[in-house]
Amino acid sequence: MNGERENGIPPREGATTSASGQTTRERSNRLGEILRFNERFVREKAFASFVTDRFPDKKLVILTCMDTRLVELLTKAMNLKNGDAKIIRNAGAIVTQPFGNVMRSIIVALYELGADEVMVVGHHDCGMTALDSGRILEKMLSRGIRPEVLETLKNSGIDLGRWLTGFDSVREGVERSVSIIRNHPLLPADTPVHGLIMDPVTGKLDLVTDGYEYLKTVKARA
DSSP states (O other): OOOOTTSOOOTTTTOOTTTTTBBBHHHHHHHHHHHHHHHHHTTTGGGGGOOSSSSSSTEEEEEEEEEHHHHHHHHHTTTOOTTSSEEEETSSSSOOOOTTHHHHHHHHHHHHHOOOOEEEEEEEEEEGGGGOOHHHHHHHHHHOOOOOHHHHHHHTTTHHHHHHHOOOOOOHHHHHHHHHHHTTTOOOOTTEEEEEOOTTTTTOOOOOOOOOHHHHHHHHHH
């Protein structure tokens, strides 16, 4: 990197420039801003309206996407307040492994934290539908990851292309995650697992699969 900003103004002395065009000093200013706000937040006791315990009042565990548009929209659109639900966020609201971190969090919420219902909430216009693993690998190289590191991982049996692959459609992603959760050998048999898709602009929810109806069907077949 040439150490200059995209606008032609060089960074201040002692600052380096990232691939996003921001200097390390600018990034540290974000941290300082957060810490200063936090100090004021605690001093003024602004936390008082958020006090609750670790058990979800609505007994829900929600798996959703880390998309910035959902940070506040999801809880407002679902009438959730602090303390109502356990919310797990990742890229695409995806469960990729039955014994990975996401599924472990769901299981812990169900057995230890009082949850008894699961909702997978994807959203329209999800970045995981357009994820290009090749482009991400190129960006890794451009940001300093050595080619031999990628080659070593490949030779170790790690398929980075597959690891960085999303899904063809949001509905497919939600259905796949719901299926993995419903069929997990450690899931309590009476746990409803729902699938929904949210509009990231309006917050409107579309039902993909109703966990109550699914359980009725399963019981009818038994």
